Amino acid sequence: MTAAGDRLGPTLFERSRPGRGGGKVPHPPKDTLSRIPSDQLRAEGPNLPEVAEPELTRHFVNLSQLNYAVDSGFYPLGSCTMKWNPKVNEWAARLTGFASLHPFAPDELAQGTLQLLWEVEQWLAEIAGMRAVTLQPSAGAQGELTGILMVRAYHRSRGDLARTEVLVPDSAHGTNPATASMAGFATVSIPSAPDGGVDLDAFRAALSPKTAAVMITNPSTLGLFESRIGELLAAVHAAGALAYMDGANLNAIMGRFKPGEAGFDVMHFNVHKTFSTPHGGGGPGAGPVGVGEKLLPFLPVPRVLREPDGLFRLERPGERTASIGRVRSFAGNTGVLVRAYAYLRAHGASGLREVSDDAVLAANYMKSQVTGVLDVPFSRHCMHEFVASSATLKAQTGIRTLDVAKRLIDYGFHPPTIYFPLTVEEALLIEPTETEALETLDAFVQALRSIVDEAHSDPDLLHSAPHSSPVRRLDEATAARQPNLRWRPMTGRQMPCPD
Ligand SMILES: *Cc1c(COP(=O)(O)O)cnc(C)c1O
Numbered sequence: 001m002t003a004a005g006d007r008l009g010p011t012l013f014e015r016s017r018p019g020r021g022g023g024k025v026p027h028p029p030k031d032t033l034s035r036i037p038s039d040q041l042r043a044e045g046p047n048l049p050e051v052a053e054p055e056l057t058r059h060f061v062n063l064s065q066l067n068y069a070v071d072s073g074f075y076p077l078g079s080c081t082m083k084w085n086p087k088v089n090e091w092a093a094r095l096t097g098f099a100s101l102h103p104f105a106p107d108e109l110a111q112g113t114l115q116l117l118w119e120v121e122q123w124l125a126e127i128a129g130m131r132a133v134t135l136q137p138s139a140g141a142q143g144e145l146t147g148i149l150m151v152r153a154y155h156r157s158r159g160d161l162a163r164t165e166v167l168v169p170d171s172a173h174g175t176n177p178a179t180a181s182m183a184g185f186a187t188v189s190i191p192s193a194p195d196g197g198v199d200l201d202a203f204r205a206a207l208s209p210k211t212a213a214v215m216i217t218n219p220s221t222l223g224l225f226e227s228r229i230g231e232l233l234a235a236v237h238a239a240g241a242l243a244y245m246d247g248a249n250l251n252a253i254m255g256r257f258k259p260g261e262a263g264f265d266v267m268h269f270n271v272h273k274t275f276s277t278p279h280g281g282g283g284p285g286a287g288p289v290g291v292g293e294k295l296l297p298f299l300p301v302p303r304v305l306r307e308p309d310g311l312f313r314l315e316r317p318g319e320r321t322a323s324i325g326r327v328r329s330f331a332g333n334t335g336v337l338v339r340a341y342a343y344l345r346a347h348g349a350s351g352l353r354e355v356s357d358d359a360v361l362a363a364n365y366m367k368s369q370v371t372g373v374l375d376v377p378f379s380r381h382c383m384h385e386f387v388a389s390s391a392t393l394k395a396q397t398g399i400r401t402l403d404v405a406k407r408l409i410d411y412g413f414h415p416p417t418i419y420f421p422l423t424v425e426e427a428l429l430i431e432p433t434e435t436e437a438l439e440t441l442d443a444f445v446q447a448l449r450s451i452v453d454e455a456h457s458d459p460d461l462l463h464s465a466p467h468s469s470p471v472r473r474l475d476e477a478t479a480a481r482q483p484n485l486r487w488r489p490m491t492g493r494q495m496p497c498p499d
Contacts, residue, residue: 008470011487012059016049066470068414074440078385078417078429079221081251081273089276089339098338103330107313114312116341117331118304123344124269129258130290134299135332140248143268143287144179149324150266150298151213151242152183163212169198171222171421176215176246185212192423196222196378200231207239217246219383221421233263250274252360252384255353265292275340286336297322358434359384362441366432369445373452377424385431387424394426399455399462401426406473407465411447
């Protein structure tokens with residue numbers, strides 16, 4: 001099956017014409033081929049498409065314009081924080097001193113980058129109320145694994161080998177239970193209470209001498225602040241377990257709530273979400289991890305240290321033996337951390353608090369506007385995102401959240417996150433972020449209203465949406481079970497055979 005519409009056009013292989021060639025390489029040395037040992041020369045040229053340079057450029061530029069991006073429109077993907085990424089960050093990350101620094105450069109030649117990394121660590125520690133931060137992990141998920149490996153090392157260092165379980169609320173991101181099992185723990189799922197918070201009684205009942213850690217997302221993936229967080233953390237510590245905070249939703253609480261001061265022992269940051277790096281399509285990212293006193297000895301190596309003389313250096317091998325070791329090459333995803341630095345410095349402390357306040361304001365505004373259009377299961381004040389549901393619409397018209405999401409594409413919007421969290425039927429998780437204009441928020445709500453009208457008047461239009469996108473609706477079962485993502489190459493130098 002092919003899902004390609006007209007706008008996708010032929011592939012480069014299909015455009016290829018023998019002898020048409022690409023661009024010119026300036027002045028190749030005349031003896032290039034004779035310098036390669038003859039047994040390493042291929043007998044035939046590679047099967048690369050032959051197209052002229054302008055055709056090649058247009059092909060990729062046109063493809064790039066089929067992408068939906070924050071730079072082209074509203075992208076309210078809940079939990080992902082697809083906010084505007086200021087262009088000054090890109091400028092900073094491309095500065096030659098950062099971008100061209102060799103990862104093996106000796107500390108003396110890397111002082112600027114080391115100082116920047118050290119300062120990012122100080123900022124993050126201050127924002128989270130943590131003692132120290134490792135910048136090494138490449139993403140939130142890897143940050144989680146790093147954090148839980150430190151928890152494991154902590155219990156082992158005390159000879160406490162009985163702690164084999166990690167408690168995770170049922171509204172958690174899938175990476176939380178995945179992390180727990182990758183680190184060798186059994187996951188115990190904790191149900192949510194009717195108000196969307198963790199069910200405190202079920203939580204207390206699940207805590208035991210077997211509990212190594214509890215992973216809590218706060219605000220939760222329902223966009224709700226865990227109002228009984230003090231009681232929860234007291235119970236965790238009374239049981240001798242440690243508290244992990246999934247900090248993906250930090251953009252709701254900066255300057256208002258410090259997880260470390262509240263009693264969390266460890267948390268990760270999604271730097272690419274909260275501190276703005278373009279992160280569609282799986283990367284790039286950075287998932288620094290902050291720790292309190294107890295986990296300090298176990299931080300990955302190498303940390304960036306500041307010497308009494310003000311110079312910076314990386315920890316040397318063997319310098320801190322309790323460390324869980326390295327979790328990534330070099331010092332981390334430095335380009336993303338440079339962007340975070342630019343963002344942190346541009347906003348300052350009061351600016352960051354404003355970011356959170358505006359994100360919460362935008363979400364509550366949208367929530368009030370969506371109420372009455374779709375179901376809004378939790379009426380209490382939300383944080384930076386809120387959950388809506390098409391359950392009533394489905395009962396009335398047969399139109400599901402999937403249809404609503406696909407139809408939003410025809411209205412020019414990226415759909416919100418759908419069917420997550422799993423605890424809400426026909427869920428839409430909407431995160432407007434602080435960077436959108438009031439008119440944009442209103443236009444999105446208006447589109448939702450129109451779609452609900454269409455659901456009553458012309459449901460078939462919705463079942464077959466989207467109608468305007470380069471790729472039409474996929475058969476999701478086939479796409480998931482028999483993905484055919486490979487273009488079969490031509491044989492020899494013949495024209496490609498369609499397959
Ligand atoms: C995004 C997210 C993660 C995973 O972070 P990545 O950087 O994508 O690996 C974990 N938990 C929550 C709540 C998230 O939103």
